[in-house]
Each structure stands twice: as C-alpha cells, then as structure tokens.
Amino acid sequence: RSRFFSEYGFQSFPEFESIKRYAPLSEDWNLTSEVMMSHQRGGTAANKRINDFLLSEYRQPKDFRSFTYMSQLLQADAMKMAMEAHRRDMPYCMGSLVWQHNDCWPVASWSSRDYYGRWKAQHYFTVKSFADLLLSPIEKENTLQIYMVSDRLKSTSGKLTVCVLRLDGNGVVKEFKKQITVPANTSTVIWKEAVDGLLNGEKKEDVVVHVLYEDKTGKKYTNNYFLAKQKDMRYAAARINKDFVPTEGGYEVTLSCDVFARGVFLSLQGNIDNFISDNYMDILPGETVTVKVTTELPSLQFAERLQVVSFSDAVEQ
Template identity: 35%
Template structure:
C-alpha cells in the first residue's frame, strides 16, 4: 500500500510539474516474465543466476536494463591485501575462498570460463582470465543494448565498486583498482562506437553516436587481418538508411564473403568508422571465434620506457588482451595490440618493473 498508493498519491498531490514521475519499483516486472523485455525496467539475471550463456544478452534486450552482471576476481594487488602476512596465492587457500560469499560463486565462474576460455591452473593466470571473462560478458550485454537504440535507452550494469576485498560483480575493486571490466566498460561506453551484430552468418554494422554533434556521411572500412598482420581483404560498407540521427545501420555482409569457415579462428576484422574527410571517428576489432578457440601465436611484446610515468608497448603479431601487471593505474589495460603496432600507456606512479602477459600465455 505504501508503494502503490500512499507515495504515488502524495506525489500527484504535491508535485508541481510532472505528476507521473513516481516509479513504484525496480524492476517494474520480475526477471523471467516476457513483459520485462517490453515495458518498464528489467533486472535480467538469466546470466549468472540462470547460468545462461553470455550470448543470450543479444536476445533478451529490454527497454531499460537497470541491473545485470557477472562476477570476477579483484586485481592481484587487492587479492594480496586479503592476507595479514605473506599472501598464499592459491585457489585452494581458505582465505581466498572465504572472500567469495556466493555459495556457488567459484563453480559458476569456472563453468562459464570453460565455455569461453582455457582454464589456467596457475593462480595469476586464473585471476587474469576471471577478469577477462567478466569483461567479455558485460561487453556483450552493453553492446547489445546500445545497438538496440531507441528501443533500449538505458543500461546499468551491476556493480561499480566494493565494500571489502572480494570476488564480486564490481568493475572497480575495494582498493580502487580497475578490473578488466572497467577498462572494457570505458571502451563500450565511448560516445561514438562502431558495433557488430552476428546473426545467421550475416554481419550487420552499427555506428552509435551519443555526442551532441551529429554524424555526417559516415562509412566503415573493414579489413580482414590474420594474426600475423597480413591484410587478406578490404571492404567498405555504407549506410543503408538512418534509424535515428544517433544510430546508423550499414549494409550487411555475409560472413562467407569475408572469411572461409576454415580460418575463422585465425583472423579478425579491424573496423574503422570514418567521415567523408577521412577522419577516424571510432575503431574496434571483431573476432569470430571464442577466445579459447583462437589460434594465437606467441607475441614478442616489448616495453620501452618513455619517461618515469609513460611507457610504449609493441608487438610483432596479434597480442590478445594485453595485461600490464604492477601496483599502479595504467591508462589502458587488457587491450588488443594489433600486429606490428605499438601503444603508449601512462602510469599513475613510477614502477621499477612492469610485467606483461597476453591471452596466449594462458593457453599453453
């Protein structure tokens, strides 16, 4: 009665402008009801609680996704802080186990990990892949929601931060360190992005614009590149009509016209959104296979010191999900470094030594 009568009646009586502003509950309709995807706001927990695959996010798109999430481990630095003495970094350690309060949390994480990644036995690598797994799931969700604009006009993942050092749904851990998820969220929520939808062996491309300045005659350059850096094909696709001024859909492309089935796990697409002046608006990479199925090769990652708080990292072949390890904040982390490219990274404080690994190191 309080929520459905007392409060809304008071709002209608005393509100000076919008008398319909009150919303009695969130979610407005519980998870599992079809109406939760067609009206109001939705807390979709088919992923994690329902243990459905991440790809279900592409189908279960509500009007306003006000809660969804997946757990990941905190950073190594925060994991070490769980111990009063020397840290024993082991998944079997009682202290680490105690910092996961979901009764089936470890089991659920591992089940999802087996679907998409090779499960490492080394703790540091497991911690890394756990973070990648969480980031991958939320990337699929956020980008499905953004592609669905204007049907979906809001997406809030659960959750931002933590109240203690714990395995949780957060993107920033208890110590304030960014997990892989937070770096990915920053990329997925860029004001201007180029996104891909794969369905029935057809790729559809979407340019999303959440800036005040409108898109003006944009197109997408698509490069098919193998993991050694060889460009196998180049295609340009143009808009097939504006859905809104803030979202542009491009001509779809059949996958078989880009990549034979035999080497889907050996190539990726480099997507570049440009305007008619050739200015780059947004870039992204698209992989056809799950991370565990990618035929990655060992990269020769090199780190060069530019200054006390700036480095440059380079590679000869594709380095997937580059992970810079150190007790500092890196301006970017858990990123793909394309063949024969380099990237400059700033540090919040100077480090004597920076360790680095990539997804390849977890697969062998």
C-alpha cells in the first residue's frame, strides 16, 4: 500500500519474432547464450528471476519460443495485479506510474513495448487495467469481492453479470445478474459471495470467474479471475478456430474455442510490420473474439504466416 506508486515493473522478453531479428541462429535461443546475455541489462540474475517466477507461478515452458510467450504473460499478470490493487485502494492510493513504456534497443526488460514497437502482453493488459471503469475481483478470507473502480466524474448505472464457468466448456456453474449504480470517482465493493457457494462442488482449478459490466450506453467492461495459481489450473488443450476477412488496412480475425483458452496470442511469422488491436486474450467456451490485424500482406501470405497459440500450447504436458 502506498499513497502514490512512482515506479514499479517486472521483466519479460520480447516476442520471439523480435528476438529472431537480433538472434537469428537457433543455437542462441536459450537464457544463457552470449547473445541473450548481451541483450539483458539485468544480467544473469534477471533472467533467473523471470525463470524462477515462471516455475513458481506457471509451468515449465516446452521450448524457448514458449518461454518468451510465457514470460510476457507472467509480466502482464504481475503488472495487472499491481495496477488493480492500486486502483482498488483509492482514495488512499491516487497514483500509479509504470516502469517502463519502451526500449532504446532490443532487449529483455521491464518495457511494455519492445524496441521494434510490438506491444507486449503487458501493454494490452494496461489498456484495460487503466480504463475509466475497472471491474476487479479479489478473494479475501474465502469470499470473492468484486470492486468497481470509477474515474468518471459522474455516477453511472448498468448491469453486472458474474459467471463461474467450467474450463472444459461443460457449462456454467453459477451465474448472477443485477442492476448496479457506480458512484463517481471512487472504488466500491459492488458484489460479494462466499467462494464455496460459487464453486457449487467444483474445484478451484477447474473454473474461471468471468465478470461483465454493461453501462447504459452499451459499453462493456470485463475481467477474468482465477481462484488458484496458474500452475494449478487445469486448462484443457485448446483447439482454436480462426477465420479472417479482408478489411481496410488489413484483416479482421475471428477466433473461437470449445474450451476456455488462456492468453491467446496472435503473431505473424517473419519480419512483418503489423499491429494487432487486442492480444493475449482469454476466450470463453463457445464465444467469439474478433481483432483487427493491420498489415499489407496479401491474403495467401497472411494465412500462411498467422500463428495462434495459448497457455496450453506452451507448457510441457
């Protein structure tokens, strides 16, 4: 707790396509290679810290490409946790400044964008964590509390939905809906429930809590909360369906999955200039997510180069 957080951060590697620009040889794709150590300002201890946290909180990545992806998800989750805690604590805490935004050369670092301008997972998470309205669930003493944090200068009203979903796609465990009023410029607990009641006999490792707020204008705010550590979550193998259609400046890509897919990451293989409107997303079972990919690639090459992975693809089974 603090009145104002002026600097905090956590390191990650750039995405693998960025790394290949300064480390094109496969023999250099490991944490202790001379190239990787030359592109790590914090030295051996910094890479060890990333890896130690991965093994403590997540699982063993199956290869170096997966390690770089998971390091970004770890960084994003760590920063999301901090940002939400700071905002829930308003008005005691009224400031939160992230270290850091970008890099002056290609490197593993605390940045949320890499040297080449690609957004890391943290940058996508930050956009949502610093939105004008934030839904933030937190478990305290076996009770799930949902905070609504508002930076708006007027109160707002809308519909809150709290849904406990099975990760394997086999239905809803519990669902709650209510109309709420959100006070202006404050943090408020708008809903709470005993965790045992939420689970309805299911295990924490088998469910995700999805929260949704839709204000009276139709704008939606969402968040997902896990009741167990990521390394204990029993994510099913995610076979993600993808379709795309050309649009001005690139393509709209629509993704879906029969099971809960954690941290879905889109990338274009090769040194291709592109921007993806949202990334490292969670996809709910049976629902679709559509993102815009800005690129000049023709359709055939886009289809060949588009890669989609999730948490279950990156870990040793």
